Amino acid sequence: MSNSPSVKPAKKCYEHLGGKLGELLLESFIEKEWIAKNAPSDKHFYITELGEKEFAKMGLDLTKIKSETI
Numbered sequence: 001m002s003n004s005p006s007v008k009p010a011k012k013c014y015e016h017l018g019g020k021l022g023e024l025l026l027e028s029f030i031e032k033e034w035i036a037k038n039a040p041s042d043k044h045f046y047i048t049e050l051g052e053k054e055f056a057k058m059g060l061d062l063t064k065i066k067s068e069t070i
Contacts, residue, residue: 033048034050035048036048047062047065
Protein backbone atom coordinates (compact mmCIF):
# COMPACT_ATOMS: atom_id res chain seq x y z
CA MET A 1 0.00 0.00 0.00
CA SER A 2 1.31 3.43 -0.90
CA ASN A 3 1.48 6.40 1.45
CA SER A 4 1.44 8.92 -1.40
CA PRO A 5 -0.60 12.11 -0.95
CA SER A 6 -2.98 10.97 -3.73
CA VAL A 7 -4.33 8.07 -1.62
CA LYS A 8 -7.76 8.86 -0.18
CA PRO A 9 -8.73 7.23 3.11
CA ALA A 10 -11.66 4.91 3.58
CA LYS A 11 -12.44 4.06 7.16
CA LYS A 12 -13.99 0.93 8.57
CA CYS A 13 -15.81 1.53 11.81
CA TYR A 14 -17.29 -1.62 13.35
CA GLU A 15 -19.17 -3.13 10.38
CA HIS A 16 -19.60 0.14 8.47
CA LEU A 17 -17.64 1.91 5.75
CA GLY A 18 -16.93 5.49 6.71
CA GLY A 19 -14.71 8.34 5.71
CA LYS A 20 -15.03 10.26 2.47
CA LEU A 21 -15.50 7.06 0.44
CA GLY A 22 -18.48 6.03 2.57
CA GLU A 23 -19.96 9.52 2.26
CA LEU A 24 -19.56 9.55 -1.55
CA LEU A 25 -21.09 6.09 -1.89
CA LEU A 26 -24.08 7.12 0.23
CA GLU A 27 -24.64 10.26 -1.84
CA SER A 28 -24.35 8.30 -5.08
CA PHE A 29 -26.82 5.61 -3.97
CA ILE A 30 -29.32 8.31 -2.96
CA GLU A 31 -28.94 10.18 -6.27
CA LYS A 32 -29.35 6.95 -8.26
CA GLU A 33 -32.40 6.12 -6.11
CA TRP A 34 -30.92 2.80 -5.03
CA ILE A 35 -31.66 3.72 -1.40
CA ALA A 36 -34.27 6.04 0.06
CA LYS A 37 -36.03 7.12 3.24
CA ASN A 38 -39.76 7.13 3.91
CA ALA A 39 -39.46 10.68 5.30
CA PRO A 40 -36.57 13.18 5.33
CA SER A 41 -36.50 13.07 9.12
CA ASP A 42 -36.02 9.26 9.17
CA LYS A 43 -32.66 8.03 10.42
CA HIS A 44 -32.65 4.83 8.38
CA PHE A 45 -32.60 4.19 4.64
CA TYR A 46 -34.12 1.23 2.81
CA ILE A 47 -33.01 -0.42 -0.41
CA THR A 48 -35.40 0.32 -3.27
CA GLU A 49 -36.48 -2.20 -5.93
CA LEU A 50 -34.11 -0.46 -8.35
CA GLY A 51 -31.36 -0.69 -5.76
CA GLU A 52 -31.95 -4.42 -5.32
CA LYS A 53 -31.52 -4.93 -9.08
CA GLU A 54 -28.46 -2.70 -9.37
CA PHE A 55 -26.69 -4.09 -6.30
CA ALA A 56 -27.33 -7.62 -7.64
CA LYS A 57 -25.69 -6.60 -10.95
CA MET A 58 -22.64 -5.60 -8.91
CA GLY A 59 -22.58 -9.08 -7.38
CA LEU A 60 -23.69 -8.00 -3.90
CA ASP A 61 -25.58 -10.60 -1.88
CA LEU A 62 -28.24 -8.54 -0.12
CA THR A 63 -29.39 -11.57 1.86
CA LYS A 64 -26.36 -10.90 4.11
CA ILE A 65 -27.97 -7.63 5.27
CA LYS A 66 -30.03 -8.04 8.41
CA SER A 67 -33.38 -6.26 8.56
CA GLU A 68 -33.77 -3.84 11.41
CA THR A 69 -36.96 -3.02 13.22
CA ILE A 70 -37.31 0.74 13.48
